Amino acid sequence: MARDRxxxxxxGLASARLAGMLRSLGWVAAGLALALLFWFLTVDVMALPRxxxxxxxxxxxxxxASTQPVYGLSIHTREYYEHIAYSLARVxxxxxxxxxxxxxxxLAMGTSRRVREYVFPLFExxxxxxxxxxxxxxxxxxxxxxxxxVFLTFLASFYATTLNTMLGVQSIDASLIRAAKCLGAxxxxxxxxxxxxxxxxxxxxxxxxxxxVAWFSLVAAEMVSGEYGLGYIINTGYSMATYPTIFIGMFTxxxxxxxxxxxxxxxxxxxxxxxxxSLGEQA
Amino acid sequence: MTAGGAGAARGRLVIENAVKAYDTPAxxxxxxxxxxxxVEPGEICMIVGPSGCGKTTLLNAVAGFHDLSxxxxxxxxxxxxxxxxxxxxxxxxxxxxxxxxxxxxxTALDNVxxxxxxxxxxxxxxxxxxxxxxxxxxGLADAxxxxxxxMSSGIRRRVEIVRAMMNDPxxxxxxxxxxxxxxxxxxxxxEALLEMHARRPVTILFITHDLEEAVFLGHRxxxxxxxxxxxxxxxxxxxxxxxxxxxxxxxxxxGYVQAALEAVHVEAVKSFAxxxxxxx
Amino acid sequence: xxxxLSAMGPRRARPARRAGPxxxxxxxxxxxxxxxxxxxxxxxxxxxxxVEVPVLGVLPAPSGVVAEALRELSDPAYWQSWYLSFLRVxxxxxxxxxxxxxxxLLLATRRxxxxxxFPVFExxxxxxxxxxxxxAIIFWPTQELSxxxxxxxxxxxxxxFSTYHGARQVDPALVQSARSMGSGQWxxxxxxxxxxxxxxxxxxxxxxxxxxxxxxxxxxxxxxGxxGxxGGLGHFMWDAxxxxxxxxxxxxxxxxxxxGYLSSTLLRRAGRLLAPWQPLK
Numbered sequence: 001m002a003r004d005r006x007x008x009x010x011x012g013l014a015s016a017r018l019a020g021m022l023r024s025l026g027w028v029a030a031g032l033a034l035a036l037l038f039w040f041l042t043v044d045v046m047a048l049p050r051x052x053x054x055x056x057x058x059x060x061x062x063x064x065a066s067t068q069p070v071y072g073l074s075i076h077t078r079e080y081y082e083h084i085a086y087s088l089a090r091v092x093x094x095x096x097x098x099x100x101x102x103x104x105x106x107l108a109m110g111t112s113r114r115v116r117e118y119v120f121p122l123f124e125x126x127x128x129x130x131x132x133x134x135x136x137x138x139x140x141x142x143x144x145x146x147x148x149x150v151f152l153t154f155l156a157s158f159y160a161t162t163l164n165t166m167l168g169v170q171s172i173d174a175s176l177i178r179a180a181k182c183l184g185a186x187x188x189x190x191x192x193x194x195x196x197x198x199x200x201x202x203x204x205x206x207x208x209x210x211x212x213v214a215w216f217s218l219v220a221a222e223m224v225s226g227e228y229g230l231g232y233i234i235n236t237g238y239s240m241a242t243y244p245t246i247f248i249g250m251f252t253x254x255x256x257x258x259x260x261x262x263x264x265x266x267x268x269x270x271x272x273x274x275x276x277x278s279l280g281e282q283a
Numbered sequence: 284m285t286a287g288g289a290g291a292a293r294g295r296l297v298i299e300n301a302v303k304a305y306d307t308p309a310x311x312x313x314x315x316x317x318x319x320x321x322v323e324p325g326e327i328c329m330i331v332g333p334s335g336c337g338k339t340t341l342l343n344a345v346a347g348f349h350d351l352s353x354x355x356x357x358x359x360x361x362x363x364x365x366x367x368x369x370x371x372x373x374x375x376x377x378x379x380x381x382x383x384x385x386x387x388x389x390t391a392l393d394n395v396x397x398x399x400x401x402x403x404x405x406x407x408x409x410x411x412x413x414x415x416x417x418x419x420x421x422g423l424a425d426a427x428x429x430x431x432x433x434m435s436s437g438i439r440r441r442v443e444i445v446r447a448m449m450n451d452p453x454x455x456x457x458x459x460x461x462x463x464x465x466x467x468x469x470x471x472x473x474e475a476l477l478e479m480h481a482r483r484p485v486t487i488l489f490i491t492h493d494l495e496e497a498v499f500l501g502h503r504x505x506x507x508x509x510x511x512x513x514x515x516x517x518x519x520x521x522x523x524x525x526x527x528x529x530x531x532x533x534x535x536x537x538g539y540v541q542a543a544l545e546a547v548h549v550e551a552v553k554s555f556a557x558x559x560x561x562x563x
Numbered sequence: 564x565x566x567x568l569s570a571m572g573p574r575r576a577r578p579a580r581r582a583g584p585x586x587x588x589x590x591x592x593x594x595x596x597x598x599x600x601x602x603x604x605x606x607x608x609x610x611x612x613x614v615e616v617p618v619l620g621v622l623p624a625p626s627g628v629v630a631e632a633l634r635e636l637s638d639p640a641y642w643q644s645w646y647l648s649f650l651r652v653x654x655x656x657x658x659x660x661x662x663x664x665x666x667x668l669l670l671a672t673r674r675x676x677x678x679x680x681f682p683v684f685e686x687x688x689x690x691x692x693x694x695x696x697x698x699a700i701i702f703w704p705t706q707e708l709s710x711x712x713x714x715x716x717x718x719x720x721x722x723x724f725s726t727y728h729g730a731r732q733v734d735p736a737l738v739q740s741a742r743s744m745g746s747g748q749w750x751x752x753x754x755x756x757x758x759x760x761x762x763x764x765x766x767x768x769x770x771x772x773x774x775x776x777x778x779x780x781x782x783x784x785x786x787x788g789x790x791g792x793x794g795g796l797g798h799f800m801w802d803a804x805x806x807x808x809x810x811x812x813x814x815x816x817x818x819x820x821x822x823g824y825l826s827s828t829l830l831r832r833a834g835r836l837l838a839p840w841q842p843l844k
Contacts, residue, residue, distance in 0.1 A: 029682075030682045031681070031682025031683040031684070031685055031686040031687075032682075032686050034679065034682065034683050035683050035686055035687060038683075051702070054698070054701060054702060114590070117586070117587045117590035117591065118590050118591075118593070118594045119594065120591075121590075121591035121594060121595060122594050122595060122598055125595070126820075127820075128773070128776075128819075128820035128821070128823045128824040128827075129816050129817070129819060129820035129823075130773075130776055130777035130780050130781075130819060130820075130823065131777070132777060132780045132781045132784065133780050133797075133800065133815070133816045133819045133820070134816070135784065135804075136800060136801070136803070136804035136812045137621075137622065137812060137813070137816070139804075140621045140804075140809070140812075141618050141619070141621050141622070142618065173384070175380045175382065175383075175384040176384050176386060178346075178348060178372065178378065178380070178384070179378065179380065179384035179386075180386075180397075180401070181348075181372040182346065182372045182373065182374065182376070182377045182378050182447075183374055183377065183397055183398035183401055183402075183446070183450065184373060184374040184398055184401050184402035184450070185397075185401040186401070189401045193386075193389075193397070193401075194386065197386075197388040197389075198386075198387075198388070200388075212689070215689070215691060216691040216692075216693070216777075219691045219693050219694050220691070220693040220781045223693060223694075223696070223781075224781075224784055230694075231693075231694070234694050234697055235697065237697060238696075238697030238698075238700065238701070243701060246697050246698055246701075247698070249694070250690050250694050250695075250698070253689065253690055253691070253694055254686065254687070254689045254690045257689035257690070258689050261689070272388070273430075274387055274388045274389075274430045274431075274432065
């Protein structure tokens, strides 16, 4: 293939991507700095009335980084990582299950009018009930403390994934379906080579939403009932008046949540190479 | 006048008293009313008419995307639409769409190979070879491994036509395929289409707004009335093939364009007065 | 050109198409009926079949839930819960609208503002509103305010983002033609950008409303349950749990779902009134 001006070399592409990543990291760093500055000013420097009750930024940061944390949690303690591991494991389990069940169901509802007409009404009726409203029932239904938490997280995730997958199927350009029919595609070929690849971007969009929603529910569930995890840290930080721990928990939550979203974005990039235009942009 | 040349025996389309009505809250709305038309094998038949008059509906009925309310359509003697016939699209009447319908997640080559593979007509290796050959014939060898997002619109449309021709269709249905292009690209598309037709004289049913395009490409122009659509004028274009752009300066060409323009204008005024929305 | 067409038979009227809204309605009714029936059977399994269904057996029978619901409807305390929760939701949500819409518009139109504020937003976004509850309780003088604050947070992000995206998608040609006709900046914002962004804002508000109810329940569960201000549907549900009244738990769940659905619908209706010129998604 002749190499023309628009055809980027591998190096060119890689450095463009790196620049993009650095740029967004730069944004994040800037935002972080500003938020922290605001905190520092209001609590440490100006000591505004309401803000006085909050722990000082310096206190939180030093606690987070210290080798001998006053309240027992810092990046040097083992418990810190245990809590992270618990939360992460729960999210992954719930998210994994939700994806395994939600994607096929969404695909079925999107493709077959019959399935959709039977299943969607039930779906829509149960949807307005917030996952957290299931807490009492979850505790009654499942024994132990882990399963209810995973169940609640699963619920939220499942809805997001299924809905987005179904919408994804329905939003495939009708011309593509017609073209495939003209070309003689039977139902299985249609599904495997048209609907599945065509829905992939929407599926991933749904997965990103799904993981965010999963964290949302998980933290709430952990705060209400649970013995480990980031939500638990935040709650105990409050109930035991070890305030800096609250913020350590919140920060960690932000970081880990961001990381899981980024991971999904990474997988999506790898699987949908075809969206790149010749200049390496997302189509 | 038979067109195409010796060996083009497939692709005779006969539309007889086709009627298509839609159910709307305000009662049935006619899109196509008592439309009769026949196209000879190998003929390039251009359909023109005002916006929204129902030309696409007619084409969709030929393609098999929906049923007719009454009347019938037959391709090479086999009924493809009409009472008692289930409308079914198929590789004998492939459509090329206005905004293009290449599958974005497949390379050009995979797109072109799709038809025979999906029908089980060819094995993967054979399909690949045939696709490579046909793309090379059409001058598209360089585009084989590109994704649609990386191609220009002209290349995309040409690939789509090769994809259609891979299935050896009896008739090629083109629904304003070059509408969204600038005139330079469109001129190249015309050349490419006529070259392809010279090599493989398939019957072509081509809907367009562009009268110049219609006269330049077609053996015959059919002017449709305002909605509901029905042929009001049929014009045989008696210019020799292969068509060259030099002909567009000639009197014959200008004469045909003028005649078509007058016929369409009458219908367009009716359409405009009725507040017809342009087809999307 | 005789072709091989067979003679046309007499014209038959096309039968009315079976598929359509009525069929969808029938299928919906069927699946809901089956669902309820199963629920009834599973709940009564011990009495009917002598077997205890493992996980789902705990759930109350639909008939029991209906009976309990009827009882609650005549209990003023139940409606009091509705009222309290609605108050909190309204407070937090209106505050989110009042701050979120202008902020979204500013972010969309002023580049320098966006460069400064946007990153802060993005960084704080992954933290779920629930996680803010303890911090909010420390910060605000009353528990009530902290609940409303968390509710505010829940809706605020969504509304701001929807406004931002809605405003960004405004056709620049609209803005330019307004400018060329002599409108000043604020006028353009108020008369062109805001109305054009309305559908996006309303959609975002409806989604934000859903999140709001989610948060209300959580906030009431976490803080309201321990004495303090109490009340509200979340508290109602928790009380039912503590009293081991399964039917009442489900009634509470349905009430919360209903409340969320009603508020979203109200919002969409209001949106349609405010922006009648565009179909809302």
